[in-house]
Amino acid sequence: MTLYNKLKRLIGRALFHYEMLKDKDYVIIALSGGEDSLVLAYFLKDWQKKMRIDCKFLAVHLDMGFPKDENKYQEGVKELEEFCKSLEIDFYFSKTDCGIQAIEAFEKDISAPCFVCSWHRRKYLFKLAQERGANKLAFGHHLDDAIITFFINMFYHGELSTILPLQEMFKGKLYIIRPLILVEKDLISRFVKKMNWKVLENPCPFSKETKRKEIENLLNTCIYPLNPKIKRNIATAIFNPKIEYLPRKVW
Template identity: 55%
Template sequence: MSLYLKLKRLIGRALHRYEMLSPGDRILVALSGGADSLVLTYFLAEWRRKVRFEYELRAVHLDMGFPRGPEYEEGLSRLEEFCRGLGVPFQLLRTDCGSRAMEAAERGKPSPCFVCSWYRRKHLFRLAGEEGFNKIAFGHHRDDLVVTFFLNMCFQGELSTILPVQEMFQGRIYLIRPLILVEKSVLKAFAQKRGFPVVENPCPFSGETRRVFMERWLEEHLYTINPKVRGSVFRAIFNWRPEYLPR
């Protein structure tokens, strides 16, 4: 099966199983510039030809305010061109999320990434509320779901993870994650094959986060035990048995 058909099948399954799309939806697509968000934008744009109703898309890229070189601005131009080719309006928001995260790191805060993420979502929620978008689409994938589960278990002391669909503000906004059934490696391979304009992440903390540590640990220590472990862990999150968990 080709990468395109595999992605089409898995994304379609997620869209239908969790009822992510409805007639008249106005959807903000969080376009970071990574392979995941580019594939997300591509398939959401393409899916409009497959459904019998209309929904609106707008890709929004948040400039986090991190120090960067001219290649970043060139990357933004390529992102806009990519969206134009898909018939998806592109919007750039300049923010200070990155500088706030760096300030938190300088003050010795343990998780500058949390600060950055919190402000990033705040900008997206504000934009959606002000301009009447009822859904925000994120490029979180199958590996993100598993890694988040382990992070919350190990560092927060709870069994939880990201959701395929998440209600916010009493239903005024919903977060949707159409890539939730797709492995990261498939998304990366498809983006490379299609020559998507991936923009390098300018975040100075990107290589040293807890998430990166957990990703590496799972790849190097858990998934190497047996080829079936990766799939079993993913299925276990959807196959919880509350009667065998202590209250």
């Protein structure tokens, strides 16, 4: 099976099983410019054509406000717009201060910068969805993200939970969809390399020092090398929990 076919099959399985795309949907695609978001946009459009669904896409790229090489960044944004144009997907760009607020929170030791940045980013996207009349918001979270989130929540929040493939928001007025939820990160990176797509560099100064990165490194260096089946078994456990074999709350 080719890399393209494998990706399309896994994404299609998620789309169909969780009923992520329907006629008359208006989907906002969170397009950071990273590998995940490029693959997300490409295969959403690919599957829309195959399924012959009458739905609308709007790829949204937000300037988070982090310090960066502005000229290089603007060139990257133009390339993103051209990428969307080639897919016949409308492109929307907007400047925000999410990154600035994250830096301020870090400097004042008020809250974790990633939490602040993510919260404001989602708030902006939720508001945009309401203004545009969109009913779906697509994120490029993949299988590795689901596994890492599971361990973060268990280690640091004392709960067994992770990101959902389909998540209802605001009493059904908006749904978050994650079409890449069954896809491993390695497949995404290999496909982007094969397609020779240019990836927009992440200017976030905290991207390499997060709890998420710590857990990712722990899994890749200490856990997965123990046995080639471990990663797949963790994923299977997350998607097939045996609730009846978990004890009831004590504390």
